[in-house]
Amino acid sequence: MQPMLAFENPWQMLELLGIIVLLRAAIPRIPFIHSRRGAVLEFIDSGLVAVLLVFFILRPFVVQAFYIPSGSMEPTLLISDRLLVNNAVYYFRDPRAGDIVVFAAPPEASPVEKDFIKRVVGVPGDVLDERYGKLYRNGKPLDEPYVAGPTNSHWSGLSKPYTVPPGYVVVFGDNRGNSNDGRKWGPLPRTNIQGKAFVKFWPPNRIGLVH
Numbered sequence: 152m153q154p155m156l157a158f159e160n161p162w163q164m165l166e167l168l169g170i171i172v173l174l175r176a177a178i179p180r181i182p183f184i185h186s187r188r189g190a191v192l193e194f195i196d197s198g199l200v201a202v203l204l205v206f207f208i209l210r211p212f213v214v215q216a217f218y219i220p221s222g223s224m225e226p227t228l229l230i231s232d233r234l235l236v237n238n239a240v241y242y243f244r245d246p247r248a249g250d251i252v253v254f255a256a257p258p259e260a261s262p263v264e265k266d267f268i269k270r271v272v273g274v275p276g277d278v279l280d281e282r283y284g285k286l287y288r289n290g291k292p293l294d295e296p297y298v299a300g301p302t303n304s305h306w307s308g309l310s311k312p313y314t315v316p317p318g319y320v321v322v323f324g325d326n327r328g329n330s331n332d333g334r335k336w337g338p339l340p341r342t343n344i345q346g347k348a349f350v351k352f353w354p355p356n357r358i359g360l361v362h
Contacts (some may be wrong), residue, residue: 225326227297238346246271251348259336269322271333273315276329280312300328308337
């Protein structure tokens, strides 16, 4: 149900930086590469700059890599899919219905701190309801070809119909029969949202945009 960070342990990145720095210091002392020392040092310096750029700028503020360990978003996202999440998009706009978002799970959803990934089905002011296994938004049935199974379940965290309050969104998993989502624990604070999933990059046969 929750995505897990690729490179989630910062010590791994620090170890990589340490190896690069040690290699950079050792190169001038290796006699058999004396003639190509300048090119090798330039290559290592470029790698060091790239790692620093990714870890300290792109990773926390712009884009982050995740993998999917569960089937709560099937068939849209499968177990072991790797994807990139845009961490900057919601600085410029609010989440929209249909966005697939990564967020810090509220305490009602998980007793330990975890990141979840779900689809936004309602934004502030929307009225959500479920009738005969189909989700309705503002009185209109939604066309959800990506959903596995009917929407109906115990809406223990939401009333029927439910009006999304200001500062919150409602998120469901696409695998409606196997998803720990807003139907069980209620609306999600807007401030919990970290970013929007936008592309799958692994495995090769799954490369493509996340819709």
